[in-house]
Amino acid sequence: MSSLDVLRRLAAAQARDRVLAFGIAASLGWLALAGLLALFGPETESQGAAGWLIWLLGLLLPLALIWLAVWSARALLLLRTEAEELRATLARMQGEAGAEPLPPAAEPRPEPRPAPAPRRAAIPAPPPRPAADSRQATLELDSPPAAELTGPELFFALNFPDGPEDREAIRCLRLALADPGMARLIRAAQDVVTLLAGQGVYMDELVVPETDAALWHRFAEGARGEPVAGLAVIGDENALRIAGTMLRGDEVFRDVAHHFLRHFDRLLSRKAQDGEPQLLAVLAESRSGRAFTLLAQVTGMLGRAGAGPEGMTEDEQP
Structure with a gap:
């Protein structure tokens, strides 16, 4: 399920x-x-x-x-x-016909609890869409054609629907799944979020202060460690400890997490080339973005001392 x-x-x-x-x-x-x-x-x-x-x-x-x-x-x-x-x-x-299969053990776990929607006002307003797109508000069986997602559509897809009545998020998720690359990212993000939720770490409960869009742009361009330490904003020690323990002791979770980190990192790199650095910071506020920040902080990608799990070697870094 x-x-x-x-x-x-x-x-x-x-x-x-x-x-x-x-x-x-x-x-x-x-x-x-x-x-x-x-x-x-x-x-x-x-x-x-x-x-x-x-x-x-x-x-x-x-x-x-x-x-x-x-x-x-x-x-x-x-x-x-x-x-x-x-x-x-x-x-x-x-x-999913012909899509890349997920690891057998990466079946979905219980989903995070619903919470108030993250800050979405900062996303640039999308251009008017053709009237025909209104048909996508329902869960038809025909998949929509692959297309470049706008900033809001990308956010809603990465944040996942809040329920069956969240029709706009469902429409955006279907648009994202129509693209093979985005589909791999969405499924990896879903696996990471649900596996963490199975251990009591819910993305909606993480307090993630607003971050500097310029730092996300530097990160997307390849900066790692102390130059982007300002992005290591998660202070929930219990969540950091659980995520670190899972990365050290759960081989399946480690593989899924590194797969997710690579795909999300590539997404940030592509969006950084579009000249909208604010969009990177907004995407980091989605449920997928919070999972990325948590894992990037734990693995030391954001360079905060004590943020990563003890005993994690360079070979275990994504």
Whole structure:
């Protein structure tokens, strides 16, 4: 199951819970109203058993209708979720045909918890897109043609969708997966993020202060170590320790992490040639960018003393 499937199931479960809460609230409201009618309404003692039977039916019938509606809505949400998962599975099967296979052990783990969206206002505004692109807001089975992503589209793809209703991020992710090189980066980033999440390191919980775009430009041009030490801004010692331990002791994670670092580094180098250094800093705020900063800090690419795991040799550096 992919991270998007996990998010989709979480959103569907929350929707079913909201329907259940609505049913409980409606039932309590109806019972309260019936109680008020019984206290202040006309006397029913003279009506005998038939009157009480009618009153009881009038009390229970609305409750039955309420819970029939609740059951129907929850069943419909479940069916809709299963249909979306089937469409997503078919789309992945089409998109991954002939793509580079991932390491067998790099199956997706539990996805990070959703959190408020990172700062996106600094991304340069994209040019108007043709009206036909509005069709990509839904999860069609036909993959869109490969095209150069704008700054916002690249950010949304690297940040991953927040759920099945995050249609813009899903559209951007599909655009990125249509390009073989970007698809390898996205899948490597997803593996790294989910493997770290399996050890309790969530990208949404990392405090990453805003960094200098000029430093990212220098990094993209090949600077390493102390000249770009200002990019080593992650101060979560627990996250650094866990990431370092995984790099030292988990061969599968080390291979996936180095694969991800290489591809993200190449992306930064390409974007640095476009003359938009601010875009590099914005991309570093995405979930993929935070994972890159964490691993680059741990491996010593950013040159902070104590940032890397003890015992990591040069051969283990990406």
